[in-house]
Amino acid sequence: xxxxxxxxxxxxxxxxxxxxxxxxxxxxxxxxxxxxxxxxxxxxxxxxxxxxxxxxxxxxxxxxxxxxxxxxxxxxxxxxxxxxxxxxxxxxxxxxxxxxxxxxxxxxxxxxxxxxxx
Amino acid sequence: xxxxxxxxxxxxxxxxxxxxxxxxxxxxxxxxxxxxxxxxxxxxxxxxxxxxxxxxxxxxxxxxxxxxxxxxxxxxxxxxxxxxxxxxxxxxxxxxxxxxxxxxxxxxxxxxxxxxxxxxxxxxxxxxxxxxxxxxxxxxxxxxxxxxxxxxxxxxxxxxxxxxxxxxxxxxxxxxxxxxxxxxxxxxxxxxxxxxxxxxxxxxxxxxxxxxxxxxxxxxxxxxxxxxxxxxxxxxxxxx
Numbered sequence: 001x002x003x004x005x006x007x008x009x010x011x012x013x014x015x016x017x018x019x020x021x022x023x024x025x026x027x028x029x030x031x032x033x034x035x036x037x038x039x040x041x042x043x044x045x046x047x048x049x050x051x052x053x054x055x056x057x058x059x060x061x062x063x064x065x066x067x068x069x070x071x072x073x074x075x076x077x078x079x080x081x082x083x084x085x086x087x088x089x090x091x092x093x094x095x096x097x098x099x100x101x102x103x104x105x106x107x108x109x110x111x112x113x114x115x116x117x118x
Numbered sequence: 119x120x121x122x123x124x125x126x127x128x129x130x131x132x133x134x135x136x137x138x139x140x141x142x143x144x145x146x147x148x149x150x151x152x153x154x155x156x157x158x159x160x161x162x163x164x165x166x167x168x169x170x171x172x173x174x175x176x177x178x179x180x181x182x183x184x185x186x187x188x189x190x191x192x193x194x195x196x197x198x199x200x201x202x203x204x205x206x207x208x209x210x211x212x213x214x215x216x217x218x219x220x221x222x223x224x225x226x227x228x229x230x231x232x233x234x235x236x237x238x239x240x241x242x243x244x245x246x247x248x249x250x251x252x253x254x255x256x257x258x259x260x261x262x263x264x265x266x267x268x269x270x271x272x273x274x275x276x277x278x279x280x281x282x283x284x285x286x287x288x289x290x291x292x293x294x295x296x297x298x299x300x301x302x303x304x305x306x307x308x309x310x311x312x313x314x315x316x317x318x319x320x321x322x323x324x325x326x327x328x329x330x331x332x333x334x335x336x337x338x339x340x341x342x343x344x345x346x347x348x349x350x351x352x353x354x355x356x357x358x
Binding site: 024030038046059072085087091097102106 | 170355
């Protein structure tokens with residue numbers, strides 16, 4: 001049944017009439033991928049990867065999962081660019097706060113080591 | 119009495135690709151989001167603000183974790199469970215992750231069936247989503263109980279840096295609140311769908327306005343966002 005519906009709504013993916021209509025199959029495939037990616041990020045911990053490899057893998061799987069959820073489940077892939085950019089660009093500014101936080105943390109750590117001799 | 123010329127600027131106009139198209143959409147005297155209703159635009163703006171709130175939590179967590187001189191407790195150990203005699207690291211959190219992802223899957227399909235006017239399937243899938251969500255909150259309550267019994271408090275814990283407790287309760291607590299509110303909203307909207315409110319133009323009890331199936335998609339956006347936040351919490355708090 002899902003297959004027939006898939007056939008019927010292929011053109012609606014681009015036409016975009018009332019609301020977001022896509023074949024159910026897309027969601028099932030993405031669901032499967034999210035399971036695979038989550039398993040892989042769990043295995044990073046299970047097999048005790050350490051250091052930069054661990055950080056790299058965790059961040060990679062995290063961003064891939066986030067990308068799939070936002071673009072397909074939240075339909076951002078099919079939205080007009082004017083909306084996508086209005087929503088996705090401002091959170092990038094968080095990176096500035098991230099940088100400030102990292103600098104501040106290093107500085108605090110240093111002063112704690114120097115003055116409290118921990 | 120000259121009538122002002124009415125121009126409908128809310129429909130999809132042909133636009134060039136990329137930045138030029140965005141600039142054209144955002145130009146004066148127009149509705150910037152052509153084919154997006156006010157409801158969807160508003161939930162997106164709410165979600166952006168919520169993104170900033172959770173970013174603040176996660177970045178302050180990074181800052182306190184990087185600046186403490188006391189060793190950080192190993193999440194892999196703290197959240198390990200012994201199941202049938204084998205010690206599984208982080209297993210509860212992994213199961214919670216799979217549950218939340220599954221709830222996102224059922225929610226996405228509910229939105230789809232909503233736009234197909236399949237009342238029963240939409241309501242059932244939304245209730246399934248709510249059940250997954252409630253399970254998630256239940257497991258979180260179990261996890262909190264376990265940690266509190268082990269002596270973890272917002273101001274200190276026996277395993278290491280005191281900031282572990284404050285970050286943990288603040289971040290997972292705020293996320294759990296989001297899931298709980300989502301479960302409530304899911305049940306309310308599933309009831310409306312089940313009753314056929316959106317097919318018979320029944321007016322809502324609070325706003326007295328007629329609803330439509332788009333509210334299912336708006337609900338879905340919120341729910342997927344909650345899942346999205348968990349992706350970041352799982353990676354940055356539990357795995358890092």
